[in-house]
Amino acid sequence: MLNSDLNIKANKPALSSESLFPGSSHLLHIEKLVAGGFGLGRLNGQVVLFDGGIPGETVEVEILSRRKGVTQGKILNVHEPADSRVVPVCPVVGRCGGCQLQHVQYDEQLSQKRLILEDTLRRIGKMSELTISPVIPSPSPYGYRQVLRMGIGEGRDGVFLGFFESGTQRLLPVETCFLVDEEFRSVIDDVRVGLRSLVIEGMNLESVEIRWSRVDKGGLLVFRGRALTKEHVERLFNACAEIPNIKGCIYERVDPSEQDSRRRVRREPIVRGVDHLWEAYGGLRLKMGYRSFMQANWEVFQLLGRTVGEWLGSLKGQRILELYAGTGPLGLSLANQGAQVTCVEGNPFAIHDARESIRVNKIVGCRVKISSVESYLMTVQSGAYDVILLDPPRAGLNPKIIDQLGALHVPQLLYLSCDAPSLARDIKSFCEMGYEIRRMQPFDMFPQTAHLETLVELGIAQPSKGSNK
Structure with a gap:
């Protein structure tokens, strides 16, 4: 004490x-x-x-x-x-729900995140012996984000952009965000000016998502709301037409579901310009449509991809199954280095992007499947793959999928997680099914926040010496 x-x-x-x-x-x-x-x-x-x-x-x-x-x-x-x-650089830290650790020196942020991960694995995963590598830092502690969604509200001073206050559904007006670079921040300023030039009545705007590609040196604006007419959307696009380096504007109407008012139903979008960007990854040029998941911190994701390649060693002839593949940056990169890869993803738009990337980069040895993970695993025979790479949603894996994976007895599992509690729960289940942790490497994908990306290698446990099994 x-x-x-x-x-x-x-x-x-x-x-x-x-x-x-x-x-x-x-x-x-x-x-x-x-x-x-x-x-x-x-x-x-x-x-x-x-x-x-x-x-x-x-x-x-x-x-x-x-x-x-x-x-x-x-x-x-x-x-x-x-x-x-340290003194936070952002004036709304503590009110905005985005950054939890701006008051902590960056090296200490990395240490504390590793300790949080270790504590969570011990408490939830009941893991007494742990070896966690030091967190790989982000090359850019600020200005790293390439995707940002901001709410659109209306106050006494007119239209504003903002983020939800911590722990609430109240929109907090903000002038800028220091997690994006100066070029990106100028886009935020220009969008705000464009919106304030509009007669907002009838627009019913809810949010704007800004996506930025350092390869294209430009971005997309994705607006969501419930505009009364197509003319309202045209006026919105015209207000943003002069923003430099914006390649496309997309408007997606979202309506409450008739079955559940908390859910949103997306209608057919209205598009002016392009609806996708290209990003570089592992020597490839990858398509990222606006309806596909796009990484926020590509610098760290590049480091993560290199670590996956190092852990797998010689890739030629390795049979790899990637689950929750998204647009397939990891799987396509591994196939480009000689592996035989199957990418499984439930989002058809992401699979469409992956197929276009395969064509553009002339990748062989990679196939992509539109399917839920649970459905696809029902078709997989034991011995079909040497490695399974999985990057599930924040909630982790459901018990049935864990059972399916355990039954396949794949020699090597690589589990990528953005949530320590669900990771601890799932790894505990795999260890109870005969797997053991071989390596664990955290990555600081989101500096200034409490979030941490963790890559874990699991292998089938070897019988201890003297065991009769």
């Missing part, structure tokens, strides 16, 4: 859980950061979570709420700041 913790306990009376009422304030010692980048402190055994802290600091925290045994608070004052505390 740290001395500062002892001092706090000595100077403060014991507190019951009833003392943690909303509006009360207390002095806490921050033990660690947990998933989401929250600081964790304790008061008389009660866990309190809050934004903006660094382990080792002493902070004054106001209690905001208590729900399901979790107490949420906010920092009022930092009494003993850590050496790694």
Whole structure:
């Protein structure tokens, strides 16, 4: 126990859980950061979570709420700041829900993210022995994003662009975002000016997604909303027509689903210009349509792809199945180096882009399939593949898919995850089915945030010496 913790306990009376009422304030010692980048402190055994802290600091925290045994608070004052505390560059840090770690020096961000990953794997995955490599940093801690979605709202000063406030559905007006570079920020400014030149009535705009390609040296604007007429859309496109280096404008109408008002139904888009960009990856030129997933940090994704290639070794003749392949950058790159690759993806637009990339780059040894992962695995025979590469959604794998994968007994699994809790749960399941962790490499795909991308190599466990099995 740290001395500062002892001092706090000595100077403060014991507190019951009833003392943690909303509006009360207390002095806490921050033990660690947990998933989401929250600081964790304790008061008389009660866990309190809050934004903006660094382990080792002493902070004054106001209690905001208590729900399901979790107490949420906010920092009022930092009494003993850590050496790694820095002044955030963004004026809305703490209100905007985008960046959780801008107040932390970058090297310390990497250390804390690795500790959060390790803590999550131990707690959820019940893994006692772990070897996690140091986090590979982003070459650009700021200005790295090439995709950004901003909400569109209307206030007293007219139309504004913004992001949701942390933990709410309220749109927070912002002037810019420092996670994109200067050229991208100028596009944000130009879009805002264009929108303010419109008579907004009847537009019913909800959001704009800006995509930027450093290969094309240009971008796309993808607007979503419920415009009353096509003429409203034409006026929107005209307002953005003079923005430099914009290759295409797309408008997608989104309506509430008749079955579930929380879901959105996308209608046929209206397009002016092109509806896709090209990006470079692993020596290839890849098509990225606006309806396909596009990486936000291509610099780190290039590093991740090189690591996959290094782990797989000589690729010639290796039979690789890539699940949740998207537009196939990893699979196409491996096929271009001699592997026999099957890419499986449920989004038909992404598969269309992958096929076009295969044609343009004259790749052989790669086939792509439109299918759900569960359906495709039902057709796979044991022994058909040497390696399975999977990059599931944030929620991870459902139990049936884990069972299907376990039944195939593929010698090598490469699991890429953007969510530590789901990764811990799924790896635990694979280890219970006879796999073991061989390597684990985190990548800082999203600096200034609590998110971390982790690549894990799993292999079939070898019987221990002396085993009768």
